Amino acid sequence: KTYGCQMNVYDSSRMSEALVSEGFDITENTDDADFILLNTCHIREKAAEKIYSELGRYRVLKDKNPNLKIGVAGCVAQAEGEEIIKRQPLVDLVVGPQAYHRLPTMLKKLQEGGRSIDIEFPTEDKFLHLPKVNNKNLKPSAFLTIQEGCDKFCAFCVVPYTRGAEVSRSPNDLMDEAYSLTEKGVVEITLLGQNVNAYLSQRNGSKWNLAKLISELARIPELKRIRFTTSHPNDMCDSLIDLFGSETKLMPYLHLPVQSGSNKILKAMNRRHTVAHYLGVLERVRERRPDIAISGDFIVGFPGESDTDFQETIELVERVGYAQAYSFKYSSRPGTPASDLEEVEESIKSKRLLELQAVLGEQQKKFQRKMIGNEYPVLIEKQGREAGQVVGRSPYLQPVFINGSTDLVGEIVSVRMKSYRTNSLEGEIL
Numbered sequence: 337k338t339y340g341c342q343m344n345v346y347d348s349s350r351m352s353e354a355l356v357s358e359g360f361d362i363t364e365n366t367d368d369a370d371f372i373l374l375n376t377c378h379i380r381e382k383a384a385e386k387i388y389s390e391l392g393r394y395r396v397l398k399d400k401n402p403n404l405k406i407g408v409a410g411c412v413a414q415a416e417g418e419e420i421i422k423r424q425p426l427v428d429l430v431v432g433p434q435a436y437h438r439l440p441t442m443l444k445k446l447q448e449g450g451r452s453i454d455i456e457f458p459t460e461d462k463f464l465h466l467p468k469v470n471n472k473n474l475k476p477s478a479f480l481t482i483q484e485g486c487d488k489f490c491a492f493c494v495v496p497y498t499r500g501a502e503v504s505r506s507p508n509d510l511m512d513e514a515y516s517l518t519e520k521g522v523v524e525i526t527l528l529g530q531n532v533n534a535y536l537s538q539r540n541g542s543k544w545n546l547a548k549l550i551s552e553l554a555r556i557p558e559l560k561r562i563r564f565t566t567s568h569p570n571d572m573c574d575s576l577i578d579l580f581g582s583e584t585k586l587m588p589y590l591h592l593p594v595q596s597g598s599n600k601i602l603k604a605m606n607r608r609h610t611v612a613h614y615l616g617v618l619e620r621v622r623e624r625r626p627d628i629a630i631s632g633d634f635i636v637g638f639p640g641e642s643d644t645d646f647q648e649t650i651e652l653v654e655r656v657g658y659a660q661a662y663s664f665k666y667s668s669r670p671g672t673p674a675s676d677l678e679e680v681e682e683s684i685k686s687k688r689l690l691e692l693q694a695v696l697g698e699q700q701k702k703f704q705r706k707m708i709g710n711e712y713p714v715l716i717e718k719q720g721r722e723a724g725q726v727v728g729r730s731p732y733l734q735p736v737f738i739n740g741s742t743d744l745v746g747e748i749v750s751v752r753m754k755s756y757r758t759n760s761l762e763g764e765i766l
């Protein structure tokens with residue numbers, strides 16, 4: 337079971353593949369399982385607490401099946417380590433995000449009895465030690481982690497501690513993986529990293545940054561669409577910004593978190609950029625790709641945030657015009673620098689979140705309303721909620737529901753948009 341960000345989704349599929357190649361079968365049903373692995377998220381308190389309530393539910397399963405083993409992977413595993421077992425003795429295995437390649441060995445150890453914990457940051461690259469992508473049931477759109485970890489240390493964030501320092505995978509490894517994905521029918525790849533635009537590596541003596549990697553991937557004929565997430569405003573270099581104007585396979589969507597519209601709060605957050613820098617980046621991206629959909633992340637109620645600071649966030653949102661965005665109440669995380677600061681009252685956080693989400697919601701509606709009546713290329717991904725319906729993605733990443741056959745899965749079709757809901761559109765194939 338996977339929680340948290342896309343990186344965890346990618347890791348879960350690589351771990352499943354590793355276990356399948358060791359002879360395991362995958363089941364989605366916990367009642368059938370002999371091993372349950374939760375891939376967890378530590379980003380906010382609620383995310384971490386969810387894991388303990390889920391674990392609590394497994395007691396009955398363990399009573400029924402004495403052979404059942406329970407494992408915790410991901411960022412809660414890294415952050416809490418052995419403490420997890422102290423708090424929930426049902427847990428047999430704890431594996432941190434950089435030690436996944438050791439999972440099969442750890443499971444063997446479990447079968448001999450006892451518990452198994454590995455939250456090291458080994459020097460070897462887990463991806464090189466995991467079996468190559470061998471999933472036969474790939475969807476048309478796939479994730480590919482190119483970079484992991486973070487060196488930015490925003491004052492509120494656990495990621496630098498749970499994922500470790502920034503590490504970029506080698507271009508050879510990534511090109512191989514991209515080819516093997518497209519050979520299996522993948523037509524869209526989303527490049528992943530906690531700081532994906534900090535990607536930096538080398539091939540044959542020349543430097544590869546994210547722009548170079550995207551340009552090389554774009555030469556794979558079967559690959560039709562390329563996306564990347566998540567970027568930091570300080571790593572939006574010229575070559576990447578320019579690519580939005582020149583590389584047609586790069587989709588017109590940019591998720592660029594800003595967190596706050598107040599320079600005072602950005603400084604306290606240790607974001608190391610200003611509002612003006614952020615707006616400047618977006619202006620340059622929009623010059624090259626005027627239709628681009630901008631997405632963002634916001635935190636309200638960071639310690640010290642006054643009403644004026646919050647109003648500056650609203651002003652920033654109004655200046656940018658987001659196609660969609662994520663917004664959160666600040667959640668104090670153990671071990672982060674901001675956890676020592678005095679917190680904003682909960683009721684104020686809630687009020688601010690509602691106000692921000694109302695403005696963002698209106699902007700999303702406006703973005704979608706403008707699309708009605710126009711045609712867009714939609715990549716059909718899977719069957720829809722109803723029979724005879726399929727769902728795909730617009731260039732701007734919105735789900736689009738269409739009447740059509742599942743024979744279309746994997747095709748990019750021209751769709752006229754007819755109506756929209758909060759987070760999706762409905763259209764007809766032309």
Ligand code: SAH
Nearest residue numbers: 492493530566593633634635664665666667
């Ligand atoms: N690497 C990305 C995303 C990191 S986590 C970036 O640099 O922006 C995803 C989002 O969760 C963050 O952008 C932030 O908005 C939110 N987040 C992180 N820590 C948080 C905390 N302690 N409380 C509330 N939201 C948080």
Ligand code: SF4
Nearest residue numbers: 486488489490493495
């Ligand atoms: Fe967390 Fe900041 Fe790194 Fe993003 S850039 S992962 S918010 S520390």
Ligand code: F3S
Nearest residue numbers: 340341377378379411
């Ligand atoms: Fe959560 Fe870890 Fe991703 S804390 S957001 S699963 S990097």
